[in-house]
Amino acid sequence: MREVVLQIPTLETEQNVEIDVRINGRKQTMQYRVEIVDWDEGVVTNEQKIAVLRHVIKEHEKDWELIQIGAPVEKENIPIMFRKRMAAE
Secondary structure (H helix, E strand, O other), X not given: OOOOOOOOOXXXXXXXXXXXXXXXXXXXXXXXXXXXXXXXXXXXXXXXXHHHHHXXXXXXXXOEEEEEEOOXXXXXXXXXEEEEOOOOO
């Protein structure tokens, strides 16, 4: 499926977004989830941060797929966006 980029408002940790789209006249609801990875006190090196990101992605619910790892925001927290898998996928 082709991607459409939309700017959405700043979200807090573990927010869900639903977007209704029409594809060839047929309505579909796309569901997205944004999670903010907040580093623990002991996580300081890039290798530790990468390990945390890998863990979050690997352990995420399997009916959600990784869409984007965002740029660091506030205190270097990292937003990660997942999209709910469509039933036909």
